[in-house]
Amino acid sequence: MTEFAFDLIGFDLDGTLLETCGDLTAAVNHAIGTIGLAPFAEAEIRTYVGKGARVMLRRALAASGQEDPALLERLLPLLFDHYEAHVAVHSHPYPGLIDALEELRGAGVRLAVCTNKIERFTLPLIEKLNLAEYFCAVIGGDTTGLLKPDPAPLRAMVEKAGGGRCLFVGDSSNDTLAAAALGVPSVVVSFGYCDGPPAELGGTAVIDHFDELVPLVRNWNH
Numbered sequence: 001m002t003e004f005a006f007d008l009i010g011f012d013l014d015g016t017l018l019e020t021c022g023d024l025t026a027a028v029n030h031a032i033g034t035i036g037l038a039p040f041a042e043a044e045i046r047t048y049v050g051k052g053a054r055v056m057l058r059r060a061l062a063a064s065g066q067e068d069p070a071l072l073e074r075l076l077p078l079l080f081d082h083y084e085a086h087v088a089v090h091s092h093p094y095p096g097l098i099d100a101l102e103e104l105r106g107a108g109v110r111l112a113v114c115t116n117k118i119e120r121f122t123l124p125l126i127e128k129l130n131l132a133e134y135f136c137a138v139i140g141g142d143t144t145g146l147l148k149p150d151p152a153p154l155r156a157m158v159e160k161a162g163g164g165r166c167l168f169v170g171d172s173s174n175d176t177l178a179a180a181a182l183g184v185p186s187v188v189v190s191f192g193y194c195d196g197p198p199a200e201l202g203g204t205a206v207i208d209h210f211d212e213l214v215p216l217v218r219n220w221n222h
């Protein structure tokens, strides 16, 4: 038991723990630049993030008028190699995150990650930003073979982290749907890459800043 309503708090990665869009945009632009396509602004790529790198690149190619699946398969390794070499150039935790993680950990709440980003990028990114020590389980988009909104990766996170009363924090309907399918309450961060109005994404609650997370779970009344 903890002083909070939860034993375990899981987090989505892109657009929730971390602002990663600068490095993702650079990787997309590198890949499509090799065939002479015009680069995208970060604000556009933000709307393509959340269902894994393959879907992000497919969306960018479609917006460039390129729908050929073979082209997607040819450019994806170029995106991967660029992203792997530049995974934490601009990426950084959202304001207030570290203080919130410290306070939750100090209160005995276990912390974990469940992201659609594949492990090849997820693990080094968390390491490089000095966040690995906080998380007792990290599930990537290729860990179970299924992506959120399927609940399988979230279930794997809960099991690996030792179970208990769980809350999941995310920025998109992938997160709220996966949580709902597992019967886990969810919090939407309105500052992420939300795929709709934050209050309409199906979460149990919405926060606008990580400073709101600890008071929310301390006074949980949902």
Ligand SMILES: O=C(O)COP(=O)(O)O
Pocket: 012, 013, 014, 015, 049, 050, 051, 052, 053, 056, 114, 115, 116, 117, 118
């Ligand atoms: O789209 C991705 O690669 C990952 O997104 P997520 O961390 O929000 O699940």
Ligand SMILES: [Mg+2]
Pocket: 012, 013, 014, 015, 016, 050, 170, 171, 172, 192, 193
């Ligand atoms: Mg996300």
